[in-house]
Amino acid sequence: MKDVDAILAANAAYYRAFAHGDSAAMGRVWADDDVSCIHPGWPVLIGRRPVLKSYRNILGNPNRERIEHREDTAMIFQDEGRVMCIEIIGTADEAVVLAATNWFRRIDGAWRMIHHQASPIAITDADLAPDPPPQLLN
């Protein structure tokens, strides 16, 4: 499998563990060491134990929101790689859109997550149009 396909598969496995409420699978997604996580609205959690504990709490909630991931973009450099993506939490008109960074390290040939951070997007790509169109003076 190509590097980029492998890291995108690891990213998909993260969201699949979420969708299935599968804490054991989530444990396999994350690396053993050098782990950090910033859930939306949370302060940073550092270390595998507090991070996986937070996921057990989140995944154990039967009323947790659905999360979809879109626009996955992989950036790989040697044995470090990240997938930037959009998370859509909830459904239809109540959905919240987040910008997420999922950082992986290649360990014994497998991409394991070492960092996750998701933050709400308040402005859209259209708001970021880099320059105003040239003004017509006539």
Add this chain to the structure above:
Amino acid sequence: MKDVDAILAANAAYYRAFAHGDSAAMGRVWADDDVSCIHPGWPVLIGRRPVLKSYRNILGNPNRERIEHREDTAMIFQDEGRVMCIEIIGTADEAVVLAATNWFRRIDGAWRMIHHQASPIAITDADLAPDPPPQLLN
């Protein structure tokens, strides 16, 4: 200089460039390649050019808020390292508190920023107390 001191100095240089509104210094903080940034509320920006353009716009605003960084925590693995910290934006009772990840790569001996993401903290450490204290039954 020890690795951890060097990466903390690179992190401090980022906030110093911010404080001084110094786009040239900000350009030296960031790496040339493999760069991404998620400002609070923004979608992801990928690539040195759009990232530095966003900083020029932010730093060029004379009314931009002050940012303090606190609780800097470095995590280093080989030539990759990140500093997790708290950002306090604004002053006194109007301050907003963010959880920030500043990711660096050691390139030609210098720690250069390859990723920044900051997200508002809505809950406090106290809300995250891992377990309730044992209940007294007598």
